[in-house]
Amino acid sequence: MKQLAKQLVARQPVYEPGRPLDDVARELGLDLESIIKLASNESPFGPSPAAVRAAREALSRGHLYPDGNATYLKERIAGKLSLRPDQIVVGNGSNEIIELLGHVFLREGDEVVMGTPAFIVYKLVTLLFEAVPVEVPLAEHRHDLDAMAARVTERTRMVFLPSPNNPTGTANREEDIVAFARDLPPHVIFVFDEAYAEYLDSPPDLRPLIEEGRNVVCLRTFSKIYGLAGLRIGYGYGGTEWASLLNRVRQPFNTNAVAQAAALDALDDTRFVRDCRRKNREGREHLESALAAAGVECVAGEANFVMLTVGNGRKLFERLQREGVIVRPLDGYGLPEFVRVSVGTPEENERFLRTLKTCRC
Ligand SMILES: Cc1ncc(COP(=O)(O)O)c(C=O)c1O
Structure with missing residues (x-):
């Protein structure tokens, strides 16, 4: 079939989405409920x-x-x-x-x-x-x-x-x-x-x-x-x-x-949205200040995620994943020394910060 496809399709790069949680759980032998996903900038507060x-x-x-x-x-x-x-x-x-x-x-x-x-x-x-x-x-x-x-x-x-x-x-x-x-x-x-x-x-x-x-x-x-x-x-x-x-x-x-x-x-x-905006800001500011206190440099962003410099982003991603914390490595974006972490609930943010301490390269 490949010869029949338009050449442009064969050349087209493939988007790499975050993996489904149950897939990661099965591969690593982790309990699905114990995994937190902070990789795709989803809202941790769910829908209204x-x-x-x-x-x-x-x-x-x-x-x-x-x-x-x-x-x-x-x-x-x-x-x-x-x-x-x-x-x-x-x-x-x-x-x-x-x-x-x-x-x-x-x-x-x-x-x-x-x-x-x-x-x-x-x-x-x-x-x-x-x-x-x-x-x-x-x-x-x-x-x-x-x-x-x-x-x-x-x-x-x-x-x-x-x-x-x-x-x-x-x-x-x-x-x-x-x-x-x-x-x-x-x-x-x-x-x-x-x-x-x-x-x-x-x-x-x-x-x-x-x-x-x-x-x-x-x-x-x-x-x-x-x-x-x-x-x-x-x-x-x-x-x-x-x-x-x-x-x-x-x-x-x-x-x-x-x-x-x-x-x-x-x-x-609108009340729900306002609430999410406030909780996101609090979570992001908390992550930023905790990371700064731990000596981790991060980019001051204004969305629902933070980007941080970690040395080897892919390696850190793999280590965190083994502990059930999924973040996004950015080597695909030409930023091999960074990872991107979505703002989670206060509990998820704490878990990420705790796990990061044990996994830093
Ligand atoms: C900047 C930007 N634009 C658009 C989108 C796509 O969003 P949607 O889920 O509506 O397709 C994203 C998703 O991550 C994004 O980061």
Whole structure:
């Protein structure tokens, strides 16, 4: 079959997701309940109880196809963000929106400007559409907007900016992001990835740029603070033209009914979200100060994870895993001396800190 596949597919790098917990438990002979996973920036606080109730109810109607237009969810998001529903596209995670952007806009040889290290899916999607990733090194772990602007050419079709970024957790300032976006030429689409925006007290607001008619698309997800990573649902918003183009290439039922129902109620539970934001900040600050006290250097991020320098990240990952603590090694991101640790519950954070002491290389 390999000879029959498109060459580009054979060349395509493979995304390495965190392993399922039961898989790790079986391999290492550990009790599943004793393992903690701090590897995928999931919320340790789970989904809002209201979202779980809504999901259960939706499950009983599982014999029916979902609303292919995600009508109610788009209305609710629009109401929350003061947008119109036709400015929004709902996806199977915001990952799907990134892929749909590729379907609509990327031609062979187009350039896509992105920071490095940044969320790996930007590069994977760029390569999938035979476009060219233009990777711009971060400066002190933060996106270097001047350096990125300098790499924009006639061939640039898209620019990705996640803020806070994954895996560094660092954010750029709103005024810098807005100035950067305003300076982009009209043949470039600016994709602002807000996967971790809800962890900030006041996330940058690019809606004025969208209203001005600029080529700006913002991405959000229910996988992080809303605790719905397993249901796969996220969305993007921008101008109406953008949304109608993306709707032409997405599958008719790309998001399922259970995820749509859960997301609707998750959005409304603002108290739960506020609570998660506060608990995340406390957990992150605790991790940062405990690590500093133990002489471990870490990058001051603003999301739901911390990145720390540990010598040999892969080795530390393996040692921690044997003790039932799963973190993310970052050698795949070109950062072999770092690991990324998601903020857990207070108990999980303590367990990580205790185990780290015994496992440091
Ligand atoms: C920066 C960034 N963007 C997008 C995503 C994808 O999220 P989703 O689960 O909505 O596909 C992630 C997930 O880790 C991320 O870190």
